[in-house]
Amino acid sequence: MENFSNQVASIASTFGTDTIFILGKGPSVDQINPSVLANALVIGLNDAERIAPCDITIFHDEWVHEALEASGWRSRIYITSTGLSAPRGDVLRTRYVPGSQEGTDMMMGRLVTDTPGQDFVIEDVLFLSALRLARLIAQQRGRTQTVYMLGFDFAADKGYAHAIDHDYAPAQTGERRARISPQEYYFVNTLYMLRDSEIDIQHVGDRAFSALTPEEVNSRFLPELDNAATPSPDRVLITAELTTNHFGDRHRLERMVRAARAAGADFVKVQKRDIETFYPQEQLESKYVSPFGATFRDYRQALELSQEDFDFLDRLCRDLGIGWFASVLDEPSFRFMQQFKPDLIKLPSTISEHSDYLAHVAENYRGGIVLSTGMTDTAYESWVLETFTKCDRLYLMQCNSAYPTPAHDCHIGVIRHYRDLAQDHPHIVPAYSSHDFGETASMLAVAAGARMVEKHVKLGNTEWAHFDAVALDLTTSEFSDYVSAIREAEVIIGSEEKKVNESEHHKYFRKVG
Numbered sequence: 001m002e003n004f005s006n007q008v009a010s011i012a013s014t015f016g017t018d019t020i021f022i023l024g025k026g027p028s029v030d031q032i033n034p035s036v037l038a039n040a041l042v043i044g045l046n047d048a049e050r051i052a053p054c055d056i057t058i059f060h061d062e063w064v065h066e067a068l069e070a071s072g073w074r075s076r077i078y079i080t081s082t083g084l085s086a087p088r089g090d091v092l093r094t095r096y097v098p099g100s101q102e103g104t105d106m107m108m109g110r111l112v113t114d115t116p117g118q119d120f121v122i123e124d125v126l127f128l129s130a131l132r133l134a135r136l137i138a139q140q141r142g143r144t145q146t147v148y149m150l151g152f153d154f155a156a157d158k159g160y161a162h163a164i165d166h167d168y169a170p171a172q173t174g175e176r177r178a179r180i181s182p183q184e185y186y187f188v189n190t191l192y193m194l195r196d197s198e199i200d201i202q203h204v205g206d207r208a209f210s211a212l213t214p215e216e217v218n219s220r221f222l223p224e225l226d227n228a229a230t231p232s233p234d235r236v237l238i239t240a241e242l243t244t245n246h247f248g249d250r251h252r253l254e255r256m257v258r259a260a261r262a263a264g265a266d267f268v269k270v271q272k273r274d275i276e277t278f279y280p281q282e283q284l285e286s287k288y289v290s291p292f293g294a295t296f297r298d299y300r301q302a303l304e305l306s307q308e309d310f311d312f313l314d315r316l317c318r319d320l321g322i323g324w325f326a327s328v329l330d331e332p333s334f335r336f337m338q339q340f341k342p343d344l345i346k347l348p349s350t351i352s353e354h355s356d357y358l359a360h361v362a363e364n365y366r367g368g369i370v371l372s373t374g375m376t377d378t379a380y381e382s383w384v385l386e387t388f389t390k391c392d393r394l395y396l397m398q399c400n401s402a403y404p405t406p407a408h409d410c411h412i413g414v415i416r417h418y419r420d421l422a423q424d425h426p427h428i429v430p431a432y433s434s435h436d437f438g439e440t441a442s443m444l445a446v447a448a449g450a451r452m453v454e455k456h457v458k459l460g461n462t463e464w465a466h467f468d469a470v471a472l473d474l475t476t477s478e479f480s481d482y483v484s485a486i487r488e489a490e491v492i493i494g495s496e497e498k499k500v501n502e503s504e505h506h507k508y509f510r511k512v513g
Contacts, residue, residue, distance in 0.1 A: 004092055004120055005136065011055050011076055012137045014460030015041050016476035018145050020137065020199075022130045023048040026153030028205050029161045031214035034320070035262035036221040038255065039475055043133060045126040048151070049074040051163040053254050057089075058129050060096040060122045067168040076251055079133075081122055088251070099124030108186075111135075112193050125186050127152065131199065138198035148217065149203045154184035222262060236446050236490055238483055239454040240265040240474075241433075243467065244303040246459075248292075250312055253305070256459050256474055257316055257324075263480035264487070267323040269346060269454070270313065274332040275300045291463075314340055325370070331357055334365075343367050349374030349401050349433075359387055368393035370452070372433050374401030385425060392427060395452050398445070399433035404470045410441045412448050419449035435470055439485040446489040455482055 019040035023029070025048050037052050044054035047067035057068070057075040062082055068075075073088035081096035099107065110121065111128050120136070123129045131147065138145040151161060156177035160167070169176070188209060191201055202211040212220070240260035246253035253270075260268050275284065275297065284297040292302035305313070317324040325344040328334050329351055337345060345365065347358060349372040361369070369391045371384065388394050398414040418430035431452040432445035442453045456471040457479050472478040 004094070005140070007077060007090065007092060008056070008133065008136060009140045012041055012140065014462070014475060015039070016460070016473060018141070018143060020134050020145050020147045022127060022134070022147060022149050022152075023051060023054060024127070024149070024151035024153075025051065025160045025164050026151040026155070026205075027158050027161050028153050028214055029151035031218075032150055032204070033218045033222055035258055036217060038258035038262040039221075041137070043130045044075060045130060047071060047164075047168065051151070051161050053251055053258075056133065058122060058126055058133070060124075060126075061169070063168045063170060070166075070168075074251060074254075079120075079122065079129075094120055094122060096122040097124065104186075108189060108193060111190065112197070125183055127183070128186065128190065131190065131194070131201070134199050135194075135197065144198050144200055146200045146202060148212075149187075149201065150217075152183075152187065152203065153205060154180060154187070154207070156180045234451075236450065236486055237266045237452040238264065238486055239267040239269050239452065240479065241269050241454050241456045243269075243456060244271055245457065245471065246270070246305075248302045248304060248309075250309055252459055253309065253313065254316060256457065257313070257322065258320065259459070259474035260457065260479065261320045261322040263474070264483040265322065265479075267325060267344070268317065269325055269327065270305060271327045271329065272305070272310075272333040272337060273329040274336075275304060277332060278330050310340065328361075330354075331360060334361060344370055344395075346370040346372070348372050349376070349399055352376050352380060355383070362388045362390065366390060366392060368395065370395040370397060370431065370454075372397045372399040374399035374433070374435075385421070389427075393429050394425075394427050395429045395431040396421070397431040397433040397452070397454065398450075400435055403435050403467050405434075405436040405441075407436065407441070410436055410444075412441060412444045415445050415448040415450050435467070437470060439482045442482070443485055443489040446486060447493055453486060455479070 017040045021037055021040055021042045023042055023044045025046070029051060034052055042052065042054045044057045046059045046061070046064050048054065049057055050067065050071040053074040055075065056077045056079060058079045060081045065082065065084055068086070073086055075089050077090050077092060078084055078086055079092045079094060081094060084091050107123055107125065107128060110123070111132050120132065127149070134145055134147045187203070191209060194201060203209055204212050204214055204217050206213060242256050246256055257268050279300065284295065284300070286296050287294060288296040288299050290299040292299050313324060323343070325342055325346060326337060327346040327348045328337050329348070344367060345361070347361060347369060351357065352375060369388060371388070371394060373380065373396065396418045398411065398418065400409045400411070402409060415430045415432060418428060422428040422430065429451050430449045432442060432450040433454045434442045442455065445453060456467045457474050458468065458471040460473065460475045472482055
């Protein structure tokens with residue numbers, strides 16, 4: 001039980017919110033915006049991960065294996081009584097207690113028992129196990145957790161969510177109805193028995209006991225969808241800089257993308273380099289202490305996204321309606337990225353001295369280039385203006401390569417200079433890469449003329465997060481607060497045309513005649 005608790009606590013610790021979603025497969029979940037699930041722990045039952053990625057999946061039936069394989073293994077932990085061997089995600093095995101073996105009182109009793117060290121078992125009614133797990137997490141965190149029950153319609157005749165396009169369960173319709181219908185009884189009793197516990201259960205649906213409708217959940221977690229006007233086509237573009245904080249883990253990558261999209265980012269950005277040619281062999285073979293191996297090569301290989309990962313990222317971003325691009329650090333990676341027909345590529349400050357490669361990109365790429373200027377001066381600026389003449393947009397990013405950047409080294413005034421340069425070089429777009437704390441410098445950058453801002457993000461507090469000191473945590477409101485601050489800056493800046501506004505009125509009126 002101790003190891004079980006530790007692994008669950010490790011997963012839960014990556015989220016800063018006191019929110020837990022328990023995901024079923026009923027069709028009402030289709031009305032939930034997927035971005036709602038981005039910033040909280042998600043517990044899925046059976047193959048619910050086919051609807052959205054889960055942190056923990058609970059099941060006891062063998063048929064679930066085939067469904068999980070089809071979904072691509074989208075959970076971080078699988079709690080099961082079966083002999084599952086998952087290629088992705090940890091497997092925690094525990095005992096399954098069939099409903100026929102014990103009465104209802106025993107099953108409900110385990111849900112409310114607070115005996116320290118009590119074994120975690122998988123109940124025949126799976127959502128009871130999920131709620132028991134939510135209680136365990138609440139006890140570990142030492143505070144109340146709000147638990148939202150999504151996709152629990154308790155009506156077999158309504159079918160499944162759209163993502164469940166094939167039913168792997170062997171049961172026929174009549175058997176399914178016999179299994180699902182009694183669960184409403186258990187749920188209503190659960191609401192009563194846990195009314196004063198450390199979890200606040202919120203059923204989402206249209207039943208008499210529902211606390212919220214799906215639309216109300218969307219409004220609660222994504223209020224900007226209700227209040228946002230049609231975005232201006234020339235608004236400031238906000239990039240969530242993931243760097244390698246996905247750690248090469250596709251599940252973590254997906255959570256970061258979904259969280260960035262939920263917060264209102266226009267783009268996410270990753271990195272691509274060919275480690276065998278980018279780094280000297282001596283450096284690759286050197287000893288390097290990390291969770292990913294014993295050498296620097298082990299470390300770098302673990303952080304790199306594969307062809308399959310990039311294919312996944314491309315599909316995911318198209319599905320969610322968010323753009324993506326990559327820092328492309330060498331010529332093999334530049335050739336690799338062309339298969340995605342990128343609208344943007346980034347050339348970071350770290351390769352500002354790789355002039356041959358930079359010139360190659362300038363000669364062979366016609367899309368938008370995002371160019372950071374950390375560790376460079378006016379001589380580099382002159383070279384850039386002479387060299388990058390064929391791209392349709394050049395996002396010239398004021399950047400300081402100190403992490404964190406001291407306030408006196410942000411030099412937002414440079415962005416005004418870039419805005420002046422754009423008068424003679426119309427393809428230049430002023431931009432800002434923020435390595436400073438918070439949002440103040442970025443807001444001032446927008447006021448100075450920046451049309452793109454970039455901010456580092458991370459998923460929870462981990463020892464290996466890149467730029468940990470300045471990266472904003474996607475499991476909290478930090479990044480969404482940053483996005484809101486940028487949008488507020490745009491509103492305050494307003495128009496450059498001086499005119500009388502409707503809000504104005506004279507205190508004193510001049511008499512006429």
